[in-house]
Amino acid sequence: MAKLRILYETGEPEKVIEFDPAQAPFQHDGQPGSILDVMLGHGVDLEHACGGNCACTTCHVIVKSSMAHLSENSETEDDLLDKAPGLTPTSRLGCQAVIEDSEDGEVVVLVPRYTINQQV
Amino acid sequence: MAVSNSSRVTYEATIERIFQHNLDTRSFFLRLLSDQQLTWKAGQFLSLLLPIAGETLIRPYSIASSPEEGNLLEICLNLVPAGPGSHYLFARTVGETLRFTGPWGTFVFDQPPPAECVFIADGTGIAPIRPMIRRALASGRQPPLQLLYSALQGADLLYRQDWEAYAQTCSWFSFTPLLSNPPSGWSGLPDSLAEYVERRYVSEDSDRSRHFYICGVGQQVTQLRDLLRRAGYQRRAVQYEKW
Ligand SMILES: Cc1cc2nc3c(=O)[nH]c(=O)nc-3n(C[C@H](O)[C@H](O)[C@H](O)COP(=O)(O)OP(=O)(O)OC[C@H]3O[C@@H](n4cnc5c(N)ncnc54)[C@H](O)[C@@H]3O)c2cc1C
Ligand code: FES
Numbered sequence: 001m002a003k004l005r006i007l008y009e010t011g012e013p014e015k016v017i018e019f020d021p022a023q024a025p026f027q028h029d030g031q032p033g034s035i036l037d038v039m040l041g042h043g044v045d046l047e048h049a050c051g052g053n054c055a056c057t058t059c060h061v062i063v064k065s066s067m068a069h070l071s072e073n074s075e076t077e078d079d080l081l082d083k084a085p086g087l088t089p090t091s092r093l094g095c096q097a098v099i100e101d102s103e104d105g106e107v108v109v110l111v112p113r114y115t116i117n118q119q120v
Numbered sequence: 121m122a123v124s125n126s127s128r129v130t131y132e133a134t135i136e137r138i139f140q141h142n143l144d145t146r147s148f149f150l151r152l153l154s155d156q157q158l159t160w161k162a163g164q165f166l167s168l169l170l171p172i173a174g175e176t177l178i179r180p181y182s183i184a185s186s187p188e189e190g191n192l193l194e195i196c197l198n199l200v201p202a203g204p205g206s207h208y209l210f211a212r213t214v215g216e217t218l219r220f221t222g223p224w225g226t227f228v229f230d231q232p233p234p235a236e237c238v239f240i241a242d243g244t245g246i247a248p249i250r251p252m253i254r255r256a257l258a259s260g261r262q263p264p265l266q267l268l269y270s271a272l273q274g275a276d277l278l279y280r281q282d283w284e285a286y287a288q289t290c291s292w293f294s295f296t297p298l299l300s301n302p303p304s305g306w307s308g309l310p311d312s313l314a315e316y317v318e319r320r321y322v323s324e325d326s327d328r329s330r331h332f333y334i335c336g337v338g339q340q341v342t343q344l345r346d347l348l349r350r351a352g353y354q355r356r357a358v359q360y361e362k363w
Contacts, residue, residue: 029178049128049167049224051178055361056167056224076342076362079355083226 002099003106004038007064009113016106017042021099030095031071035061035109038099046111052095057084059094064108071098086112128221130169131156135216136192142275144199145244146210147184150218152191160187160223161230162251163333163361166195169219170208179205182248182335182361183223186255196247196278227335227361232256235329235357236264238321240344242313242336243271246278248361249335257290265290270298270313270336274306317344322351334360 006015017038019026024033026041030052036059039046050056054076063070067090073081077096081087092109099107133150140146152158165182185194200206212218229252237256241249246269256265271277274297283295298309298316309316321330330353334344341362348358 047128048178049221050165050180051167053180053363055165055180055227057226058224075345079360080226082356 002069002101002103004035004099005106005108006039006044007108007110009110015044017044021101030059031098033098033100034095035059035070035092035097035099035107036094039094046094048095050095054080054093054096057081057093060084060086061092061094061097061109061111062088063090063092063097064110066105066107069099069101069105069107071096071100073097085114130219130221131158131166132217132219133193135212135214135218138212138214141196141278145196145276145278146198147194147196148209148212148218149185150193150195152193153217156191158191158193158223161228162187162255163228163248164223164225165248166193166220166222167224168195168205168209169221170205172204172208177205177208179209180224180363182225184247184250186251188258196244198244225361227333227359228252229255229333232259232262233331233357234263235331236266236327237331237333238266238268240268240313240317240332240334240336241270242340243276244278245334245336245341245361245363247335249333250279252333253286253293257286257293262292265293266296267294268296268298268313268316270300272301273299274303313340314343314347318347322347328352328354329357331357332359334358335363337363 001018002021004017021033026037029048030036036046036048036052047058049058057080077093081091132153135148136151137149165180167178167180170177181195183193184196199210239249277297286293287295334341341360345358345360
């Protein structure tokens with residue numbers, strides 16, 4: 001079983017999801033097994049305005065630990081992140097970052113306050 | 121199943137008109153209901169919220185009309201085999217209502233860059249490019265603008281008359297159609313999109329100041345991106361949207 005801990009910049013209580021990565025996809029948006037897939041599939045909301053198609057940046061999350069357990073960024077993800085508000089060195093798109101394995105530790109992500117990039 | 125508790129605005133629009141471009145491509149003209157206003161930038165898209173099989177599916181569609189045209193929004197799409205979203209939309213009729221969020225997207229063309237602009241579209245990938253070109257043309261004389269537009273066959277070259285008319289009236293705009301399945305006697309270019317781009321913008325000269333805006337379905341978009349960036353074009357001068 002893998003573990004995803006979600007913290008919120010708004011101060012909302014954190015959430016923890018335990019899941020079996022082999023069961024992915026958990027629903028239909030984003031890459032199977034991605035942070036977005038795991039969250040939506042376990043009833044935890046995350047903005048995903050483009051439906052998980054790597055086209056909007058609203059699923060932006062900041063990885064706080066276990067970056068190594070996530071799939072590598074593609075150039076398309078990096079190009080889009082480049083335009084995300086509040087970009088940090090550990091920013092990822094929730095719909096693209098796949099949790100590959102976190103047996104030996106949990107993946108911790110922070111959902112920024114403003115994930116919406118409505119007007120560029 | 122996930123429940124969205126998002127506070128973002130959901131718009132509603134009535135389908136005012138449907139235009140059939142060819143066998144499997146239609147434009148839907150959406151009139152925003154009453155007091156709603158939408159401002160967007162050329163290149164942005166709407167995320168349609170489609171009620172299908174007891175769920176809400178999100179399907180993004182680029183706004184093919186121009187921001188200056190006001191609240192009659194055009195989206196232009198083709199039917200995708202076994203695709204639930206496009207089949208749902210193709211079953212809609214005039215007078216029905218659609219819901220969506222937006223505008224979204226960072227593939228935008230706001231101020232024309234001070235360099236030659238090359239727009240590359242494949243099929244319905246012309247949708248976000250169309251307002252970009254109209255915007256670029258409206259800004260008056262400037263460095264050259266080129267549209268390189270590929271499609272399966274002639275009937276799939278959308279808004280073709282507009283492109284031909286612009287090429288006639290604006291000396292700084294050129295239109296290059298490419299067909300991957302040309303009829304016999306087709307006098308256009310024989311190359312594939314990648315071959316043409318390689319020859320014209322990589323091998324033929326050493327100018328690397330151009331800006332590119334690329335849109336289409338699948339890997340061909342990222343392949344063109346990689347080709348151009350590897351050839352020395354600036355990363356941010358190669359903008360694209362892959363569907
Ligand atoms: C930012 C963005 C903007 C978009 N704008 C448009 C638009 O203006 N017009 C439009 O027709 N589509 C557009 N699309 C694609 C659209 O959102 C849907 O993916 C498409 O209509 C297929 O949905 P579906 O439910 O019918 O099929 P699905 O079952 O969801 O289709 C799945 C497959 O079809 C491929 N696909 C996506 N679009 C097309 C297409 N047009 N032709 C052939 N294959 C396709 C996808 O890559 C995917 O592999 C856009 C996608 C994105 C990410
Ligand atoms: S949901 Fe749009 S980029 Fe991830």
